[in-house]
Amino acid sequence: MKRISIERNILEKNNESADFLRELLKKHNCFSINLMSSPGAGKTTLAERMIESLKSKYSIAVIDGDLDTTRDADRLASHGVNVIQINTNGACHLDADMVKKAIPDIGLDNLDLLIIENVGNLVCPASFDVGTNKNVVLLSTPEGDDKVKKYPTMFNVADVVLINKMDLAKFVEFDVSKVEREIKDVNSKAEIIQISAKNGEGIDKFIAVIERFIKKETQ
Amino acid sequence: MKRISIERNILEKNNESADFLRELLKKHNCFSINLMSSPGAGKTTLAERMIESLKSKYSIAVIDGDLDTTRDADRLASHGVNVIQINTNGACHLDADMVKKAIPDIGLDNLDLLIIENVGNLVCPASFDVGTNKNVVLLSTPEGDDKVKKYPTMFNVADVVLINKMDLAKFVEFDVSKVEREIKDVNSKAEIIQISAKNGEGIDKFIAVIERFIKKETQ
Secondary structure, eight states: OHHHHHHHHHHHHHHHHHHHHHHHHHHTTOEEEEEEOSTTSSHHHHHHHHHHHHTTTSOEEEEEEESSOSHHHHHHHTTTSEEEEEEOTTOSSOOHHHHHHHHHHHOOTTOOEEEEEOOSOSSGGGGOOOSOSEEEEEEEGGGOTTHHHHSHHHHHTOSEEEEEOGGGGGGTTOOHHHHHHHHHHHOTTOEEEEOOTTTOTTHHHHHHHHHHHHHHHOO | OHHHHHHHHHHHHHHHHHHHHHHHHHHTTOEEEEEEOSTTSSHHHHHHHHHHHHTTTSOEEEEEEESSOSHHHHHHHTTTSEEEEEEOTTOSSOOHHHHHHHHHHHOOTTOOEEEEEOOSOSSGGGGOOOSOSEEEEEEEGGGOTTOTTTSHHHHHTOSEEEEEOGGGGGGTTOOHHHHHHHHHHHOTTOEEEEOOTTTOTTHHHHHHHHHHHHHHHOO
16 A cells, blocks of 8 residues: 555656646747657657657657667667657656656747657556546557557556557558557547558658647647 | 655665565475567467477466456467466556465466466566566567667576577568677676577577476476
């Protein structure tokens, strides 16, 4: 019982920081998304696609969470946007306070879109609101078509689920209609889009959704 | 500072339970392994291969950790071994106390091999000793060849690293020599084996390693 109450306090404190962040970003008219998935499901490649599709219209920054290394941040910075790497030193998720500390280095004046790439983990990041407007969850086809109901917390918090690596689906006997059905069971409101971040399939549909979100959430 | 000391206490308490479990298993001459990986990297398929290869020689039981569902346990039980499903209800890893609670349902008399399939997560399970003799970590090729140094804690605790889904390596530009080099940088003692749990490639090598461990750890 003691451990449970400690965890609840941590989550409550995090939610307060997340609400503060969301208000701060709203004041600056900055739309933000939180990318979450298992390791290697394609978050960084997706963020690269987003930057290339949107950087001519919007001012973009990325906060990149990883246990260690600057590998993802280096890839993203090569696209000419401001990238802040947060190394969690072993921690399994970003939290709102980590993001808050990165804000002064980003600067919110004239920033239109903040992309947060969370630590690769299909469990813990789902419980820690990082103050963004929307959660985007990637499931990659080689992970298998049985994952949604095994990891329901993550799919439950998703505003958009991207079924990524559709180019590999045929090699791994991935039943996409089963997965879409189970996502709807767990979370009837999530938008579902089949993509291949690698070859670009479906990216235009995702970008249209993001632009619709931006128009709705900002003036 | 407060949060860190709380976490340390949880880990210390877990280590005590894990040591107790290891002694208990040793008294019963039961060898045990802890399978860890990202979601969908092939732990269950590997466990099925292990059961099929070893069940004629050894009495085997499996403890299967998942946030939700009995999907993996159902697959494993169909191979005719005793399987206990632990649903963590959202928790991101098994711990030694969860395993301890499952022991009465397994029974250790005449049990030779206990396989623990941890929750799919490349971060948190690395910090929670579950009382086994050896840690086996799977990395699947579609996750990408950049993962070892991004998730060093997990590769650091591995006794064996299995590079799984080698049948997909050619479709995902996976540089296996880079990965092997980085595993050696992080953990020079880990044995590294390339496998495909799906088509059986390399499984004989892994089974030989497991049998060598069993001989060494039991009388």
